[in-house]
Amino acid sequence: IKERHKMSLNELEILRNSIAEKQRQISVTKKLLPVKSALDADLAVLQIQFAQCTDRIRDLEKQFINPGDKNRIRLLRGKDLTEAEMIKKLDELELQLAKKEEKLLEKDFIFEQVSRLTDRLCSKTEACKQDTLLLAKKMNGYQKRIKDVTEKMMALVAELSMKQALTIELQKEVKEKEEFIFYCNSRLEKGLPLNKDIEREWMKVLRDEQMYEMALTEKFRELRERDNQLLPNGVYTSAEQRPNAYIPEADATLPVPKPYGALAPFKPSEPGSNMRHIRKPVIKPIEI
Template identity: 40%
Template sequence: ATRLRDFSSLYDVVKNERNKYVTSIQRAAQSLAESKERINILQNEIDILRNEVLQKDKILNKEHLEHTAAYNQRDTLRAEVNKCIAVYKDKQSNIDQQIAEISKLNTIINNIEKAMLKLKKEYEVAVEDRNYTGIQLIDRNDELCILYEKSNIQEEILKQGEIEYRRREEEIRMLKLRQVDLRRDVEATRKLQPKVPELQDEVERLMQEVEKERDLASNLSQALEDPSNEKRWRKLGGKDPDSEECGAKIRELDARLDDKKEQLLEKELILEEVTALSDRLRLQAAEGRMDTLELAKKVNDFQAKIKTVTRKMMATVSELSMYQALAMKLQQEKHEGELILEDARWRLDNDQPPTDDAEKEWFRMENEKLRAVEDRAYRLQRAAMSEVSGQPPQRTAAEQRPNAYIPDELGLPRPYGAHAPFKPTEIGSTMRHIRKPQPQTVVI
């Protein structure tokens, strides 16, 4: 029994020690878990601080780059302002040169206008001479037409005279033939002299018949002249003029005949003069045709010269209008450039960008520079990761996981290698519904 109590007491002692050691083991395990969790938390904080340091370094580098870019932009803007001033001076010199050219062109245009006025006056004089010559030519043509008509009338009269002359010659020829026939009849009659008594009897018989016919005609005339024979006469109206009226009428007819003779003589004289004038004018017209042809050629030459000068003048006026439009456009560009330059100077004096486009361009250039810096840093980081992991870099949008840890011995980051641990997920809002596990005492 005593031995049993001893074993029982020893068992209780061993049991208590075992429980104490189990409790110590549990406490050590719990403290180890807490230490590991604390180490993980510290590691995460270190990573966060490292990331913050990297972000701050990036921000600092970015600010340095922005500062450098601002200096560069300032230098660029100064260079652009100097360039704008140089361009303005060049444009001003071009404008002065174009103004001088415009003055020169105005002088040329004035000279051309004077020459045009002179040519216009000469043209007007030539037109007046041409019109006067044309009027004279028309008058001479009218006179020539009248003379041609008179000449045609005279030629017609001459033709009629020639026809009458031929007819008279034909009558003379016929009379000559009649004379020959009569002579031949006379000769034949002379040959018939033995028949003269018979012919005398025939003549007496014919004379008697003639006397009878004369008596008959006398009786008929008496019967016609007999006023008692109402069938042989009829009464005519009017009255017979007396001797004084007949004498007055005869004198009037003689006066009219004398007038007609005088008119005939005058017309013959006029005809002779007109014939002489027509011959002279025909010669003058034949000679004046060459002068008219030369004058027409000169008029055509003057008209061609006037047309050529007019075309040149229109071309010069067109060029002048083009230069004037160009000068106005350049003047407007100059005015706009001056306004832009004044606005840029005022903006620079008030610490503002010279133009809205310059500000946008500056922001665009800065964004491009920042993007280039970020791309360069990202490429360097990806290259370092690929060197550490031994795998080619892959483009991803996921959050970067830690690929190294800092041991306690050296304090320098050491890469995990091919078997890197997973990054713990962030504690969500649902963790408040989960209780922390309480360690339970192990009873053996």
């Protein structure tokens, strides 16, 4: 009973689905009804046009088949030549053809001659290619040498012009110096002093010599100090030399310097600028 009930339920579900599908198809068909009416109207118009075209084709076929119709053929313009005229025309055409053939033969002959000459020229050019290459290389070498020589000449000309300008300037300076010396000699012969510029230059020379001597003296002094600052171990020092030995004052011993050892006397450093902020100590008298 359960199986039958289950089968009946399945059949019922299938029937419901088929009913829904049919209803959907019906609704779609109802929606397409306006389109169908428009298509029917277009179909009627096209059928009418087709019938008209068919009738027109039949009329044209009847006109084409009818031999008595004057409009069936179309005559060409002009007149037909007679037999004599046709023979004369044929002779003229044959004469023109013979002339054309003669010209064609002449052109063929000229073409053969030109081809033979071009072949000779090609063979000559092929034979002269190597010579042309060597000549081109030589020409390139000569052109390069000419270019180098030209550049050297231009450089020499520029250098010569600079030397000439320098020579002219030096000659001018020499002339000015000679005139100046002549002027100075004339003033000295007359017992007159030289001008202030010369005196200033002379004082400048003396000052330079003096400064040079002072610099040499300072340099020698630095060298001497450097020699004095050389320690026995070969190290230079700028520190002030301190005694590292003392001579005993005992009478029984010889006056031979004796090293201090590890307990060398302490040498205080010089007071700095901050000592002005420190009060000087008051030295109290010593009572014995």
